[in-house]
Amino acid sequence: MTSNSTLDRTDGRRGAARRGLPGHAKPGRARGTSHRLAPYLLIAPAIILELLIHIVPMVVGVWMSFVGLTQAYIANWSTAPWEGLSSYKLALDFSSPIGNSFLHSFEVTCLYTILVVGISWTLGMSAALVLHRNFRGRGLFRTLFLVPYAMPIYAGIMTWSFMLQRDNGLVNHVLKSLGLTNGDSFWLIGSNAFWSMVVVAVWRSWPFAFLMLLAGLQNIPDDVYDAASVDGAGIWKQIRHITLPALRPVNLVMVLMLFLWTFNDFNTPFVLFGAQPPKSADIISIHIYGASFVNWDFGFGSAMSVLLLVFLLVVTGIYLLVFNRRSRRA
């Protein structure tokens, strides 16, 4: 009886709303409208900010790549002359000195990215595997390993630049104490500058890989490892056949993020070397900065930025396509 009464009341409300009876229809429509609007209202601030912070500057950057925006026009951008694709032609003419230096910068960036992402992943994976197991002092190591990630980036890199000084830098001091060098190596000029930049970037990036992989490892049930042990699988077989496949989704996203961050890295070379790094460390972000803010040719700088954007989009697209397809097959 009670349930029937409830049903009747409910039906009565529905019926009234359908019939459009006064006193019922209005609140119902208002509620419906606000329900429909709610998601848009909630997402609106994010969309507006995304437009203002990312999309609008990006579109302006693309426009700048087609105009001759030099020092003569920076006070009034709109008067910059239309130059079409000339900046792109200049950047992609690898037989010319300017195109050649752009290509050199691209090659340095590719090598830098491969080394930094590869070494960071290896270190992060190794540390995560070790610290995933329970032992005394594990918390201390976990905290210690995350220090570079928690430290303000500029402070960290500046500390490295002091450590890499020739006369009173810690690196030379340690190498000399160990008898490995005479302690008079230059680390911030010449070809050594590239390796210094790689070491600093790895120091900064690997804790991120460690953190992500550690989180991923914690989602793998212990039972699977126990079963594998019972079946006679050793540590390497367990890593190969259980850990790595289980971490695949984490690795897919993490490697992509590390790749994008490293390829676009500006802070490491800028803080270590300043606006014009040694040739060996002339990675693409700082190369673009040099064209824009050293030579005041914002049009050419923007054209190189757009080429970088296209390259990264293509690589990201191929990466997602290939690995998503493999995941589906798996």
Add this chain to the structure above:
Amino acid sequence: MKRRLIPALAIVAMVASTAACGGSSGSNGSAGGSGSGSTTLTYWASNQGSSIDVDKKVLGPELKKFEKQTGIKVNLQVIGWPDLLNKILAATSSGKGPDVLNIGNTWAPSLQATGAFLPFDSSALKAIGGKSKFVPASFATGGAAGKDPTSVPLYSLVYGLYYNKKMFADAGLKPPTTWEELQSDAKKLTDPSKGVYGMAMEGGSYTESVHFAFIFGQQQGADPFDSSGKADFTSPGMVAGVKQYVDLMSNKVVNPSSVQYKNGPEAPGDFAKGKAAMLMSQNNADNTLVADGMKTSDYGVVAIPAPSGKKDTASFVAGINMSIFKNTKNKDAALKFVKFMTSPAEQKILDVPFAALPVNAGATPNFTKNAAEAKTFQGILAQRAVPLPLVANESQFETNVGNAVNQLIAQAATGKAPTDSDIKAALQQAQDKMASAG
């Protein structure tokens, strides 16, 4: 499908936004505006003293004095040299900058070309006390020839060769009068086992490097720009001028570590601490030398010598100029402030802590108590200094050639003395970079 598409789109958006940031331009600075009833100017001062705090302490009382005289308040920001040009550039592109600012006088033609600065036409010049109040050589740095200048001189500086009197006396040497003598003295005074070198150098500073490339190029009879304003960095004279400077490192008369010295106290510090017997620097090095414990009587100053038989150019007309942003809402107040700062009375006060030569015609230098030093620097400014090229892309010349010379010094420091062809190739590359900017 949709589930896969959403993260993919998010990642694509992230890629797009990170990559395209290079094309965007930041904005910086704040526009000066009128306060309630009283005018407030924003003033960007360059760092002239041994630290930014020292500058604030020096300028603070003077700005109060100006406020008392005129009722105009000045909001001071002292900006370090490594950041100044970029901040000005950002202010120029955004249109939001200070009312009045200091610039390196060598940037004047480049900044003039942006059109963002107030031209000092006849009425503006009249408002600040007239063109005749300035030293002509310094006033000529205010902008490109034939145009109304967009800056006026505030502090004048020139290069000189500082030498440690005791070290020279102990070695039985006299200050050099030719470049060959300087090289031979530097060799005699170098003893790496004691960490002592003949010359101090800021080998990582692009500004120092381009200044000496220009000065020594001038000694060799070369100009970096031809009469039509086209870059000509690879002439035999320019190559020889750069080699003259880089050879100090190749010949091991400077500490190899100084290749990492940038604009800062390191090189004057080495000289003040007796780790280097000579220092080529502008006259404001006095501040750092005294701060490092040297007495003005411990060192002497002579003009930087030229190789035998070459032109005796010893410096370029260095210094700091003052500009007014064109879009200031306080033009009259800004002109009053420029007049105040460049007045003989203020110059007399400011030249002492900032170790500058006066910009007023006929004024006596008072930046040092060492009369011989004052006379030497004044003589260099009057007779042996030439302005850097007054062309629109001068600042690009400074950065590109300066950095090319830095790389050559780095090559020399690591044991491979650059040859003429290495130098020519590096200068050619700098010239090519200029070409990209049109």
